[in-house]
Amino acid sequence: MAEERGRRPGNPQTRQEILEAAMESFAAHGYGGTTIRAVARAAGVDPALVMHFFGNKDGLFEAAIKASMPVALMVGALDGDASGIGERLVARYLELWEDPRHGPRLSAVLHAAAATPATAALLKELLGRELLAPIARRLPGAHPEVRALLAASQLLGLAMIRYLLRLDPLASLPAGQVAALIAPNVQRYLTGTLSLDEIAAARG
């Protein structure tokens, strides 16, 4: 059981409040600029309570990244007819990035990929398990893992160009325009004809 330091230690809402404060801090100050102490202060709890729930800063970071990945919203975009799957996925993805609540958190996740080898390894594991595997499970046909990853490569790169580096003209085009340009390529990855038999042969 929790030590009874800090306030409301047994309350699941307290854990959520700490997590929200952590997501805000990682988004605003990055991994290096975030401390257990500052997150505790922002959440109005004792630092010991943060450690009780999350162990250490890495545990807090992992929980924050996991909570920042809008898995259900991305996976939900796959429901419906297969011919519109690329369009729906790209549109949903851009909606999330444009959202004032989700956008900065996704940006923090993307920064984490390049921050340190440890955060990259953590993100790799979380991306694979929490986002790519559920998407791959919903794809029809063979080699869904390759297809999901190919789509992810396009979507990650788009976020880097548009939201992280903010390179024009792609950064200032309306999201709907960008989605129309990108969607056919994502559609090809998810349901199109790819040289996947060769892949099977190469992987033995």
Added chain:
Amino acid sequence: MAEERGRRPGNPQTRQEILEAAMESFAAHGYGGTTIRAVARAAGVDPALVMHFFGNKDGLFEAAIKASMPVALMVGALDGDASGIGERLVARYLELWEDPRHGPRLSAVLHAAAATPATAALLKELLGRELLAPIARRLPGAHPEVRALLAASQLLGLAMIRYLLRLDPLASLPAGQVAALIAPNVQRYLTGTLSLDEIAAARG
């Protein structure tokens, strides 16, 4: 003229040796882990000579990033028939990433994109001016800047998945296989039919 501290201050080869040492250090230790002093030591010169050539750490970093972007090799891949432009560009890009000399430097450039807002701004400017503009100038048809950026979004994302996060199965497939999967999408961006009239209207 150069102050005559350090050795061979007037020699352009000395500048190149400092730059090589800097690229190695940024690739191995990142921006934060690189110091003028350590680069000077590795190059066998006085720190004052590093500052003479590059001003400060940011100047050194900018020169290192610029020297690490194999612009001529990427741009050269555009020469030849337009129908094979995607295949040639992706194949050349993967060759560079797989190259033991270029790969770690490109990785350092990619990390720089996410390291700090200042390095992101620097990379944005250099990417736009040194790589995307020369590529756009060689593309046929309208809206070459949008087309070059769309291709860049795919190529950057591919590097993140394959070389930075190393997500399988895309990380362990042979480069030729990956090129075959990606090339048609890059080809569509560079020479295919896009909804670019709508773009003109949106930006007009």
